Amino acid sequence: MKRIVITGQGTINALGRNVPETLEAMREGRCGISNLEFQDVERLSIRIGAQVKGYEPEETFNRQQIALYDRFTQFTLIAAREAIGQSGLTFSGELAARSGVVLGTSGGGMNTLDENYRSVYEDGKNRVHPFVVPKLMNNAAASHVSMEWNLKGPSFTVATACASSNHAMGQAMQMIRTGMADVMITGGSEAMLCFGGIKAWEGLRVMSKDACRPFSANRNGMVQGEGSAVFVFEEYEHAKARGAEILAEVVGFAMTSDAADIVMPSKQGASRAIAGAMQDARLNPEDVCYINAHGTGTAANDKTECAAVADAFGHHADELMISSTKSMHGHLIGGTGAVELLACIMALRDGVIAPTIGYEEPDPECALDVVPNVARDVKVGAVLSNAFAFGGLNAVLALRAH
Amino acid sequence: MSETIQDRVIAIIAEQAVLEPGDVSLDQTLEDLGIDSLGLVESIFAIEEAFDISVPFNANDPTESDFDISSVAAIIRAVEGLVADQAA
Numbered sequence: 001m002k003r004i005v006i007t008g009q010g011t012i013n014a015l016g017r018n019v020p021e022t023l024e025a026m027r028e029g030r031c032g033i034s035n036l037e038f039q040d041v042e043r044l045s046i047r048i049g050a051q052v053k054g055y056e057p058e059e060t061f062n063r064q065q066i067a068l069y070d071r072f073t074q075f076t077l078i079a080a081r082e083a084i085g086q087s088g089l090t091f092s093g094e095l096a097a098r099s100g101v102v103l104g105t106s107g108g109g110m111n112t113l114d115e116n117y118r119s120v121y122e123d124g125k126n127r128v129h130p131f132v133v134p135k136l137m138n139n140a141a142a143s144h145v146s147m148e149w150n151l152k153g154p155s156f157t158v159a160t161a162c163a164s165s166n167h168a169m170g171q172a173m174q175m176i177r178t179g180m181a182d183v184m185i186t187g188g189s190e191a192m193l194c195f196g197g198i199k200a201w202e203g204l205r206v207m208s209k210d211a212c213r214p215f216s217a218n219r220n221g222m223v224q225g226e227g228s229a230v231f232v233f234e235e236y237e238h239a240k241a242r243g244a245e246i247l248a249e250v251v252g253f254a255m256t257s258d259a260a261d262i263v264m265p266s267k268q269g270a271s272r273a274i275a276g277a278m279q280d281a282r283l284n285p286e287d288v289c290y291i292n293a294h295g296t297g298t299a300a301n302d303k304t305e306c307a308a309v310a311d312a313f314g315h316h317a318d319e320l321m322i323s324s325t326k327s328m329h330g331h332l333i334g335g336t337g338a339v340e341l342l343a344c345i346m347a348l349r350d351g352v353i354a355p356t357i358g359y360e361e362p363d364p365e366c367a368l369d370v371v372p373n374v375a376r377d378v379k380v381g382a383v384l385s386n387a388f389a390f391g392g393l394n395a396v397l398a399l400r401a402h
Numbered sequence: 403m404s405e406t407i408q409d410r411v412i413a414i415i416a417e418q419a420v421l422e423p424g425d426v427s428l429d430q431t432l433e434d435l436g437i438d439s440l441g442l443v444e445s446i447f448a449i450e451e452a453f454d455i456s457v458p459f460n461a462n463d464p465t466e467s468d469f470d471i472s473s474v475a476a477i478i479r480a481v482e483g484l485v486a487d488q489a490a
Contacts, residue, residue, distance in 0.1 A: 068440075129447055130447050131444065
């Protein structure tokens, strides 16, 4: 089986317009959550989110591109440009044929849907722009990445709600591992911060009106974010032969299904995914120093996740660090695992553990080292990244320092 | 209305082709102007919006449609016809 390394990373999210800005914000424990700004926000009861503020598509894309790219596609292309640029790869001939793109998103072109539903239902218009379908489809971002960089191998989009990015990156890894591809562009994107996007989530009554405080006893719900992160996964010998800078190695992946409830998480399902990722990576529990938690800040997720970690790690659960960076960049739904992988790579490369900010009161049901409020300098060798989706679909990645 | 239908249709086509209206001539085809199939449906959308008309065009078989797109002049004639029908 082939080994997989990461040779490029890129992002845009509420914490920064690129990777260095985002990592600096994570090191400083900065919060990207603020008052939402979009049409009809005054009709919402939830008015906060980790929005990419001051973003002007015209600074990056021309008129024709903007007509064709939903916000989630724009975010993806910006992140992909940074990641592929860092990798130094150009795709032609055989390499192009053996390189693909697998991305995660949950909502796809939600802003496009929202704007056009408003136009036909509220404004009573009977005609919509011809690009509505190619703009809103969930695979639009993956397809535009394939076109812009000439990626002609396996390419598709994965939609498993909050685990979409982790499932996508797991697929990308498996493709390189089994020899189906040499390079995979992977990660995810979400741009759900619009009236319809938030209104739908309000209905579930799991959203906080004031802050995201994962693992804190006084937590009162999740806060949505938006943005994208994209990575270049490359077969190890291929990367080594061209002298590429290796950011980290992807060593394990596991996915499980709770087969139980459409919204409530399950300790067993999560625990099996965590144990499965360690087994796939040939890591012993004591090798894992840090977990980037799913840590949504809801009552149900955080206590179930801590119980699952305790179950999978036994005594070592008290030794490891587990933080939720959603407290800073919000919950990017289908893009969240990708942005969170940046924190995992920072832990491995820079020895900086991103904190769980907004932590105010210990919760006996979340009695792990959640790296409260302040980043920590610790050299770590192996990390996990958890994602547990509505619908009971769990996906955990394991990374090692290289 | 001081601006003619011809001027307005040419302005729409020119914008799609990223040209100045003065660089679009009546005998040119959309292919000459570098307008592809997506550019064509976007132009038709813009024409429908500008004149508040419904253009009978099916992208599955453009030649079978009643709307003649064989040249800039043909498109202008077709739009003039639709606008006249609507007024009648």
